[in-house]
Structure formats: C-alpha cells, structure tokens
Amino acid sequence: MLTFTIDGQTVQAEEGQNLLEVALAHGFDIPTLCYHPSVSAYGACRLCLVEVTQRGRSRITTSCNYPALPGISVVTRNDRIDRLRRLVMELILCRDPGNPQLQAMADRLGVDRTRLRFASRQDGCILCGLCERICRESIGADAISFVGRGHERRLATPFDEPSESCVGCLACAMVCPTQVIEFTQDADTRTIWKRTFTLVKCKECGAVLGTPEELALFQRKTGLDASYFDTCDACRKKQTATAFAAVTWGGQRP
Amino acid sequence: MKRLFITPDRCIGCRACELACSFAHAVALTSPALSRIRVYPVASDRFVPVACLQCEEAACVKVCPTQALVRNPETLAIEVDHTRCVKCMMCTVACPFGNIHLDLRVDQIVKCDVCGGDPACARFCPSLALEWAERPTVGPVPKPEPGRVVLPFLVP
Ligand code: SF4
Ligand code: FES
Numbered sequence: 001m002l003t004f005t006i007d008g009q010t011v012q013a014e015e016g017q018n019l020l021e022v023a024l025a026h027g028f029d030i031p032t033l034c035y036h037p038s039v040s041a042y043g044a045c046r047l048c049l050v051e052v053t054q055r056g057r058s059r060i061t062t063s064c065n066y067p068a069l070p071g072i073s074v075v076t077r078n079d080r081i082d083r084l085r086r087l088v089m090e091l092i093l094c095r096d097p098g099n100p101q102l103q104a105m106a107d108r109l110g111v112d113r114t115r116l117r118f119a120s121r122q123d124g125c126i127l128c129g130l131c132e133r134i135c136r137e138s139i140g141a142d143a144i145s146f147v148g149r150g151h152e153r154r155l156a157t158p159f160d161e162p163s164e165s166c167v168g169c170l171a172c173a174m175v176c177p178t179q180v181i182e183f184t185q186d187a188d189t190r191t192i193w194k195r196t197f198t199l200v201k202c203k204e205c206g207a208v209l210g211t212p213e214e215l216a217l218f219q220r221k222t223g224l225d226a227s228y229f230d231t232c233d234a235c236r237k238k239q240t241a242t243a244f245a246a247v248t249w250g251g252q253r254p
Numbered sequence: 255m256k257r258l259f260i261t262p263d264r265c266i267g268c269r270a271c272e273l274a275c276s277f278a279h280a281v282a283l284t285s286p287a288l289s290r291i292r293v294y295p296v297a298s299d300r301f302v303p304v305a306c307l308q309c310e311e312a313a314c315v316k317v318c319p320t321q322a323l324v325r326n327p328e329t330l331a332i333e334v335d336h337t338r339c340v341k342c343m344m345c346t347v348a349c350p351f352g353n354i355h356l357d358l359r360v361d362q363i364v365k366c367d368v369c370g371g372d373p374a375c376a377r378f379c380p381s382l383a384l385e386w387a388e389r390p391t392v393g394p395v396p397k398p399e400p401g402r403v404v405l406p407f408l409v410p
Contacts, residue, residue: 038320038338134340138319171319171340209347218344222316228348236352241294241302248262249300 002070007077019063019074020048028076030063031085031109033092033177034128039137041065044128045177046088047105051075060084082109090114092126099124101178120151124180127153131172131181140221141167144193162195168211202232255330258366258373259390260303265383267301269293271375278374281360288357290366291375291384303383305375306353306366308332314345314354314365322363331368339363 001012006023013022018041023030033045041064050063053073060081063074075081089109093102094116102124106112129146132155136142143166147156157163168190173181183192190197190211197211209215215229231239272289279288291305308331315323315332322338323345325331345354345363354365366373368386376386382395 036338037335038322038340134320138340139342140319169342169344171342174340174342210343214342214344215347218317218319218348221319222313222348224313224316224348228313228350231347231352233346233349233352233355236350237292237304238294238352240304240351240353241292241296244260244262244302244304245296245300248302 002068004068004071005073007075008073013068015068017068019050019052019066019068022068023050023063023074023076030076031105032064033105033126034130035064036130036134036175039130039133042129042133045092045126047085047092047109049081049084049088051078051081085109086111090116095126096122096124096178098122099178099180102126121154124178125154126178127155128177129155130175130177131155134171134175139167139169139171139217141165141169141217143167144172157193157195160194163193166193166195167213167217168192168195168197169214169217200230202235203230204235205232207232207234256371256386256388257308257330258305258368258376259385259387260305261383261385261390262300262302263383264381264395265293265301265303266381267293267295267299268380270378270380271303271384274374274378275366278369279364281362285359288360288364290353290355290364301383303375304351304353306332307351308366308368313348313350317344317348319344326367326370329368329371331366333367334363334365336362 002015003010003012006026006028011022011026020030020035021037031047033047034042035048043062043065046062048063049060051058051060086109089106089111093106093111093114096102097114132144135144143163144155144157146153148154170183170192173183188199190199197213200209200212200215202209209232219226219229271291272286272293275289275291276286291303293301293303295301312332319342320338320340322335323332324335326333341356343356346356354363357364373386376384382391
C-alpha cells in the first residue's frame with residue numbers, strides 16, 4: 001500500500017497501479033478514449049492528462065500509464081490541463097469530425113470544432129489500438145495489428161486477408177471507442193474483418209451461441225468440457241429447475 | 255456467512271421475487287423479464303425459483319477473458335464489472351445452470367449479486383422459499399418475523 005493525494009484528497013493504492021485506475025476507483029472524473037481496465041495502457045489518446053507534483057517539481061502527464069507513487073500529489077483538473085485536453089481533442093477530432101463518439105467527447109470537453117484540416121482518411125479510427133490489445137491480451141487470438149507508417153498507419157488483419165486466427169468474438173468491435181469496427185450478423189452467419197463464420201446454435205432451442213472458433217478457443221483456454229458450450233442460458237435455466245424439482249420431490253410427479 | 259437459500263416446496267409461485275429483483279436492479283426500465291431470479295412452474299402447484307448459485311469454482315469466472323466477473327469477498331457473490339465486460343457472452347454459454355444472461359434492453363450482462371448483501375427477492379418472498387440466512391429454517395413456514403415485508407394477499 002502506498003499513499004498519495006488526488007486533488008488534495010489522500011488516497012491509497014497498490015504498488016503497480018496506474019494513476020488513472022486509482023483516480024477512477026475513487027470517483028474522480030478523467031476523460032479517456034483508449035483506456036480499458038482489462039488490457040495494458042498504451043497512452044494513445046492523451047486525454048487522461050493530469051498534473052503530477054513530485055519533490056516540488058510538477059509536470060503534465062498521461063495518467064493511464066503513470067505509476068502511483070508514494071507522496072506525489074496529482075491534480076486532475078486545472079486551467080492548463082483543460083486547455084491541453086481541448087487541444088488534444090481538436091487533434092483527435094480532425095481524424096473524423098463527424099464521428100458521434102468523438103463529437104460526444106468533444107462536447108464534454110467544450111470543443112465545438114477542430115481548427116485542423118487533415119483529410120487523409122476519415123474513417124473514425126483514432127489509432128488507439130484498443131482492438132488489437134483486447135484481441136491479443138484478453139481473447140488471445142492476436143488476429144489484428146497495426147500496419148503501415150505515418151499517415152498510412154491503420155489496423156488490419158495480415159495482408160488484409162480474412163485472418164485465420166480471428167475467432168469472430170466481436171470483442172474488438174465492442175471496445176472500439178469510436179465504434180467503427182464493422183460486423184454483420186444474420187440468422188446463420190457472422191462476418192467481421194472480412195471473415196464469415198457459421199454460427200453454432202443451442203442444441204435445445206436453436207438460439208445463437210457464437211462462432212465454432214470462439215467456443216473452441218474458450219473451451220481450450222478453460223479446460224471445461226465441450227458440453228458446457230452447447231446450450232443457451234434460457235434452456236439451461238429450465239433444466240436447472242427440472243433438476244431442482246427432482247431433488248425436492250424425488251421420483252414423484254415431475 | 256449468510257447465503258441465499260432456496261426451498262422449492264415452499265414456493266407458492268407468486269413471483270414477488272422476480273418483481274422485487276427487477277425493481278432492485280432497475281437500470282433504465284423495470285420489468286419482471288429483467289429479473290435475475292426466475293420461477294419455473296413444474297406442475298400446477300409446484301414451482302422452482304432459480305438464481306445464481308455463486309459457484310465456488312465458477313465456469314463464468316473461468317471463461318471470462320477480461321476478468322469482468324469478480325467475487326465480492328463480503329457477500330461471496332460474483333459481480334459483473336461492466337467497465338471490463340466486452341459482452342462476448344461466453345459466460346452465458348458456459349454457466350451450466352443458465353444463471354447469467356445478456357439483457358439486450360439494457361445491453362448488459364446481468365446476474366444475481368445478492369443485492370450487495372440484502373437480496374430483495376428474499377425480503378419479499380412471503381413463504382420463506384427464499385431466505386438470506388446463515389442456515390435455512392426447516393419444517394413448516396414459521397410466522398413472519400416483525401419487520402419482514404409480507405404481502406398480505408400472498409400469504410399461503
Ligand atoms: S460477456 Fe463480459 S462478463 Fe461475460 S465472459 Fe464476456 S467479458 Fe466476461
Ligand atoms: S487513456 Fe491515457 S492516453 Fe488514452
């Protein structure tokens with residue numbers, strides 16, 4: 001346990017925690033776009049700026065990848081931080097001024113337009129790489145990565161082909177802060193990153209369970225029997241009721 | 255340590271628990287369909303309430319890729335950390351009892367969290383089919399304790 005202050009309030013943290021998670025856990029409001037508590041911090045969006053004072057010297061830094069240190073004092077908002085966040089927001093916004101998620105964040109920070117004109121590619125991707133990290137670190141599929149350099153940098157599957165390691169779990173699309181990872185799903189198939197998966201259905205009622213690849217991956221990772229992955233929650237709950245009834249009333253009627 | 259005890263042969267099928275649960279967990283809307291506890295009729299006069307068993311070695315916890323399912327050390331209930339969840343739904347598939355769901359209306363994974371240590375379902379169950387206690391009472395349903403919420407028209 002170590003102790004430091006955030007906006008004058010004394011807080012405690014574990015060794016190895018970053019400033020952002022400590023601040024969020026204590027109810028401080030810090031804007032972020034590229035942070036997700038389940039994966040490593042990457043420091044891409046620069047919105048989580050705070051001012052850290054250590055041994056009399058202060059500096060502005062991103063809080064998501066700055067360690068909690070004993071004795072420091074952290075300020076989450078002042079004029080300088082606000083000004084810098086607004087500048088960063090303008091830079092991010094020029095990536096795609098029409099993106100609703102970016103507009104919402106801009107609104108929240110008091111930015112109504114971007115003075116920059118930058119038209120290379122307005123696809124809403126802010127290159128935060130959260131999709132890549134969740135895919136690699138949490139799901140363990142490692143299907144996408146950054147490709148290209150400079151203004152050509154983007155996220156893609158190897159050679160832009162349908163990826164063999166993609167399991168079609170949609171975690172990337174779910175965490176994308178600008179919600180620009182496209183996927184489609186109909187009754188029998190799901191398509192993402194140009195790959196189409198045939199969906200597995202509940203063996204009782206036919207409700208969609210997921211893709212065969214994701215079910216196999218999760219089964220392999222947990223070591224659970226395949227029978228854990230073949231029935232939907234609604235049918236299972238009914239089966240549980242039947243099993244409880246048998247325990248309660250034995251062999252008598254139902 | 256208190257736990258949620260379910261005694262199906264006391265259940266009268268009134269579904270007060272479903273209503274209490276969905277009120278206790280109302281996010282944007284309340285509806286018995288949002289309830290984490292569900293009462294199944296197995297015969298015309300027999301009902302089985304089913305809710306999360308908070309398994310010691312829980313399949314949902316094992317399968318979750320983002321450690322979004324965390325046991326609360328005080329209540330022993332497994333809770334969903336919505337900031338971590340990526341809605342992959344693998345927990346809903348892996349739970350062998352079907353006690354964790356994705357609710358599309360609130361777009362969240364929902365499961366019983368024993369209301370943080372005072373489950374509304376047990377508070378509103380008029381017949382002690384649900385009890386939040388160290389151990390369950392046995393035998394015929396005892397007289398309601400003072401302060402216990404009882405819906406008069408539902409007393410069996
Ligand atoms: S849906 Fe959420 S809680 Fe369930 S396994 Fe996936 S990430 Fe974990
Ligand atoms: S959250 Fe820290 S840089 Fe994006």
